[in-house]
Amino acid sequence: MRMPGGRWRTVAAPLAGALPVFAFPVPSLWWSAYAALVPWLLLLRTAPTGRRAAYEGWLGGTGFLVAVHSWLVPSLHIFIVVLAALPGLLWAPWGWLVQAWLGRRDGPGEPSAARATAAVAVVPSGWLLIELVRSWQGLGGPWGLLGASQWQFPPALRLASAGGVWLPSLLVVAVNTAIVVLIAVPRARRATAVVAVAGALAAGSLVVWSPRPHPAGTARIAVVQPGVIHGAEARFDRAERLTYGLAGRRLDLVLWGESGVGADLSARPDLAARLAALSRAVGADLLVNTDARRAGDVGGGEGGGIYKSAVLVGPSGPTGQRYDKTRLVPFGEYIPFRSALGWVTALGRAARENRLRGTRQVVMELPPGPGDPAGLRIGPLICFETTFPDMSRNLVRGGARVLTAQSSTSTFQHSWAPAQHASLAALRAAETGRPMVHATLTGISAAFGPDGGPVGPRLPVDASAAVVYEAPLATGTTAFVRFGNWAVYAAGAVLALAGTAALARRRGLREP
16 A cells, blocks of 8 residues: 555544544543554654645644544534534644654655754644644634643643643643654654653653642532423522522532523512522522523623623622623534524524623622631633633632632533533643632532642532532642743744744755
């Protein structure tokens, strides 16, 4: 079978690109991520031309995105391939980059030792910039960042506290690249081993010396998960009964899942009164979530339409503190360029009407409670927003001591989506050094401490229950909260230096 341009390469590229999916929940084989890219990298380095490598980079990127978003297939059907192929183009230049630094560019044999060793830094830097670009909401958002697969690995969580999810991503791709060099470029093995040891020492130093959160008491936060119940009124009734069962538990906050209230509370004073009665009964405020149409501009919204909102309700009713979701799910909550792409509603469960977005993030303040006599400050996120590292960072910089997430993956109940979504809370907690409590309608609900470690039991899918989490509070500032995306900037600098070196070398070869 002929290698250059062979059909088998066209089939192998998307399959190789899809391999990292097994590192994510549900399989959660986090350790497999450190070798999952090796087949794809080996394929790219043997591409006969840079153009062919770019093509196989695109195919592999498409395969990767389809795999990590496979739970969307029942909603989007074959259209998921189109949606994956567009951002999959980001991997085309990465495929060219792999072939340029690891391929046979220095004669009939393998690449030079210097070039192959430098690839251990250059190739991961290219991958990281792809992750940054595709984190833009318009391209689908940062679901499936490679570093997120390491949510169960404590050293990787420590790296996330230093540089965000970007640092674990960088580490994973660097290990894969080093393995490829050790396998395929014998002349570079010794230098690569030295670089690998230096990298391990640098990563270990960050793990050991990065600022750690300092314990500062606990907050008692209850999560109410009504379970699989059809109909907004029936779901509200079930959540209400579960919440009454929390009376006497000395709570700081009761957290309901996304869309737990199916009407705007200003238009339904009866529901607002029932929630206020619940607050009095349990002795704590409720953070509920409405998915409802509002008649006009109320408290910062952009106007009449459907909003998803986190609403704080106290003993006297809504407190006036509300957060309107600012980052909406493409096609799920709005259709970009609806006039041109509105036809996708005929293919699956795409949004029939665009929801409206809020204008800013909000930090809410609770009244004094048993966990914090000064009043606990919470930073709410809604569903899809937990995938964005910058949003939780902004909330903590704004004074939030606890991060909350309200989500609903009911449409994807028996897929990998609920477990993948819940795992993101571990990354956001570790990055910010603040606990995060993730409440859903139908599971998986969970809580994580300031180090990203699990707190208390997880509520599995289909469970109908309420659970109280003793969320450990913390003070201090992580390096990620303080310095932000410095790891991405460093990756950009590596690529700039590599490009400058390549241009200088090319110019030198052209001189007589």
